[in-house]
């Protein structure tokens with residue numbers, strides 16, 4: 001596997017420039033984990049020096065067990081056709097992240113969405129607080145401690161008739177005699 | 192003078208009125224959810240809904256039937272209510288897909304309503320996820336039967352029970368900035 005040269009190169013440059021962790025995931029995919037204060041400099045470096053000019057996506061993952069949000073910046077370079085993923089963790093309490101919409105204008109949209117769906121604040125972010133949801137006054141709904149079933153039960157009218165709904169996985173394993181894996185048991189409907 | 196058809200007795204004026212209404216259903220399709228994809232085959236040559244006098248209308252004020260084709264986000268519920276209130280009498284609602292009946296597979300979602308008839312009166316429900324064009328047409332035929340028998344008076348029911356509907360609607364649409372229509 002010597003053809004990962006471009007990937008290794010970019011990983012090494014960023015590693016030496018910023019002293020961060022990272023790895024080559026596979027062909028055309030490099031992943032870097034950095035402290036949140038380094039993010040904008042890494043993004044600028046990658047954009048200006050290595051032609052990662054395209055922002056694919058900014059995503060957020062709620063690691064409620066660790067009390068943290070993970071923010072992933074996914075950028076792409078049209079010259080090497082390589083994807084670079086830059087990960088950072090921020091605390092769930094008073095979640096705050098640097099606003100990067102001066103690097104890519106379209107980051108504004110993703111950041112507004114994260115502000116609404118996860119309650120992450122981006123100081124200096126321009127745009128209405130209300131983005132997709134209308135008249136929302138509960139906890140940001142994409143946080144994992146938001147119980148959607150409970151909210152739906154109290155807000156909307158549940159029509160009776162779902163009580164005997166069966167769990168597809170359980171029904172199938174009963175028929176085939178297969179074991180349900182341990183990790184899947186906690187999602188069981190038969191409590 | 193009355194006329195009896197299918198064991199239903201009606202004054203002749205009403206009979207003619209209903210007969211005309213049931214043969215020209217102008218449909219405003221509110222294409223929400225996945226079900227909207229079944230509307231083009233229903234309307235075009237394969238199933239040709241125009242055989243039954245069913246055809247599209249451009250605006251709410253020209254339409255007789257409001258067709259809701261799937262789950263309604265709380266946000267689109269607001270638009271649906273406005274559209275429904277703009278429609279002229281006689282007006283009917285056909286709700287389409289299990290999402291409008293009991294939430295379907297989005298029953299635990301934080302932003303889709305579960306039972307449409309709490310917010311606007313529904314004349315015919317078509318179940319299925321999603322219903323095929325045959326089912327859609329059979330739903331329309333069911334509506335035509337209701338119209339012919341003089342039982343499709345849901346728009347009046349809405350006016351009479353407006354407070355109950357408003358209460359349910361305002362539970363979802365907290366910031367009520369809607370025009371009042373005087374029908």
Ligand code: SF4
Nearest residue numbers: 224261288289290320
């Ligand atoms: S009933 Fe099924 S097809 Fe229709 S909107 Fe709901 S999920 Fe989609």
